Amino acid sequence: MTDTHLPVDRRFGLDRRITLPGPLRLDGGALLSPVDIAYETYGALDAERGNAILICHALTGDQHVASSHPRTGKPGWWARMVGPGKPIDPARHFIVCANVLGSCMGSSGPASINAATDQPWGMAFPVITIRDMVRAQAMLLDHLGVETLQAVVGGSMGGMQALSWPATFPARVKACVVIASTARHTAQNIAFHEVGRQAVMADPKWRGGEYYADQDPPAAGLAVARMAAHITYLSEAGLTEKFGRKLQARPDQPNGAKTFGFDADFQIESYLRHQGIAFVDRFDANSYLYITRAMDYFDLAEEHHGRLAGAFKASKARFCLVSFDTDWLYPTSESRAIVHALNAAGAPVSFVELASPFGHDAFLLEAPELNRVVDGFLRAGA
Numbered sequence: 123m124t125d126t127h128l129p130v131d132r133r134f135g136l137d138r139r140i141t142l143p144g145p146l147r148l149d150g151g152a153l154l155s156p157v158d159i160a161y162e163t164y165g166a167l168d169a170e171r172g173n174a175i176l177i178c179h180a181l182t183g184d185q186h187v188a189s190s191h192p193r194t195g196k197p198g199w200w201a202r203m204v205g206p207g208k209p210i211d212p213a214r215h216f217i218v219c220a221n222v223l224g225s226c227m228g229s230s231g232p233a234s235i236n237a238a239t240d241q242p243w244g245m246a247f248p249v250i251t252i253r254d255m256v257r258a259q260a261m262l263l264d265h266l267g268v269e270t271l272q273a274v275v276g277g278s279m280g281g282m283q284a285l286s287w288p289a290t291f292p293a294r295v296k297a298c299v300v301i302a303s304t305a306r307h308t309a310q311n312i313a314f315h316e317v318g319r320q321a322v323m324a325d326p327k328w329r330g331g332e333y334y335a336d337q338d339p340p341a342a343g344l345a346v347a348r349m350a351a352h353i354t355y356l357s358e359a360g361l362t363e364k365f366g367r368k369l370q371a372r373p374d375q376p377n378g379a380k381t382f383g384f385d386a387d388f389q390i391e392s393y394l395r396h397q398g399i400a401f402v403d404r405f406d407a408n409s410y411l412y413i414t415r416a417m418d419y420f421d422l423a424e425e426h427h428g429r430l431a432g433a434f435k436a437s438k439a440r441f442c443l444v445s446f447d448t449d450w451l452y453p454t455s456e457s458r459a460i461v462h463a464l465n466a467a468g469a470p471v472s473f474v475e476l477a478s479p480f481g482h483d484a485f486l487l488e489a490p491e492l493n494r495v496v497d498g499f500l501r502a503g504a
């Protein structure tokens with residue numbers, strides 16, 4: 123087993139990658155060995171080993187939750203929530219955030235090397251599930267000497283992992299915070315993901331996922347996939363307020379003008395193109411296929427004989443559910459269904475729907491009310 127520091131400059135926090143021998147038995151039946159997990163920690167484990175908080179990231183997130191990204195220098199994706207003086211604070215908590223299995227920021231995924239062939243896995247990487255991601259995190263926590271989590275916290279796909287934790291390891295979780303998430307992917311969720319996957323696979327550069335050798339990825343397909351997905355992370359009201367029908371300024375047309383053609387005349391078109399292009403620079407197309415698939419397969423009730431309450435039967439955890447009123451990707455009704463199941467299972471649960479114009483991605487933006495809810499919930503159990 124090796125545990126190495128990755129060579130990055132850190133404001134605070136420690137960026138590492140561990141190679142665990144495994145094997146990790148995956149829901150699909152495959153055995154993964156070895157298992158690489160890239161992660162960051164902040165703060166220190168207390169003498170009782172009782173202050174660990176695991177933060178689970180969303181679809182395209184990473185382990186850089188609170189410290190600046192080593193490549194872009196941008197602040198961590200949840201620096202608003204995690205850091206000195208924040209609800210999740212390295213002065214009080216031992217904070218762990220790991221890159222999920224299947225991703226491309228250092229953990230085992232389709233872009234990493236298959237030890238059996240000495241080549242990138244590509245589409246030979248085994249299909250993974252949310253529960254497989256959670257099992258890999260449990261292996262990391264074993265390595266770090268964390269038996270019980272004070273809390274597991276996540277938004278979006280991070281919330282799916284957070285929910286999966288007490289269902290998979292009921293004795294290891296004392297509290298669970300689930301933000302803007304769901305206990306299952308609906309037909310509409312799967313439909314949007316399938317559009318994105320088909321955009322990637324229709325790009326001639328995808329080549330069955332074998333594009334690593336000449337470093338010529340299916341950038342156009344992945345950018346279109348991200349553009350479509352990004353719309354689902356926003357809200358109509360937010361888009362109207364930010365862009366409306368405003369025209370995009372260009373060097374030759376500083377106030378914008380219609381070209382009566384197919385340039386990005388509208389600001390919203392230009393914005394989406396920017397989001398698509400920026401995404402290609404930071405994400406692997408095959409990882410996008412694998413992780414969206416894991417989300418589509420997620421159905422916590424199905425894993426427990428069709429009863430969502432059954433998933434929480436053995437759990438002793440307290441739960442905090444948060445939704446946003448403009449999130450149409452994982453609307454409040456999905457959180458309510460989880461709350462009902464938790465009530466049926468007799469689990470302590472608090473639930474709040476917050477108002478925000480920003481849609482699903484509101485959990486990533488400045489949201490003082492969200493910080494107050496998370497802070498209050500974590501302190502109540504400390």
Ligand SMILES: CC(=O)SCCNC(=O)CCNC(=O)[C@H](O)C(C)(C)COP(=O)(O)OP(=O)(O)OC[C@H]1O[C@@H](n2cnc3c(N)ncnc32)[C@H](O)[C@@H]1OP(=O)(O)O
Pocket residue numbers: 178179180181182183184199370389390392393394396400483484486487
């Ligand atoms: C969840 C995790 O675990 S981490 C993964 C989360 N991260 C992401 O999803 C990254 C991409 N997502 C986003 O940017 C999301 O919208 C958010 C919520 C995270 C950020 O939202 P905001 O801070 O409001 O940023 P916004 O959506 O306005 O995008 C700003 C970018 O659009 C660009 N932009 C804005 N308007 C235009 C336009 N008309 N034309 C072209 N580009 C534009 C800005 O220049 C800026 O570019 P930059 O990010 O390269 O600096």
Ligand SMILES: N[C@@H](CCO)C(=O)O
Pocket residue numbers: 180181182183278279355483
């Ligand atoms: N925008 C976030 C949340 C999506 O669920 C991401 O890309 O991970």
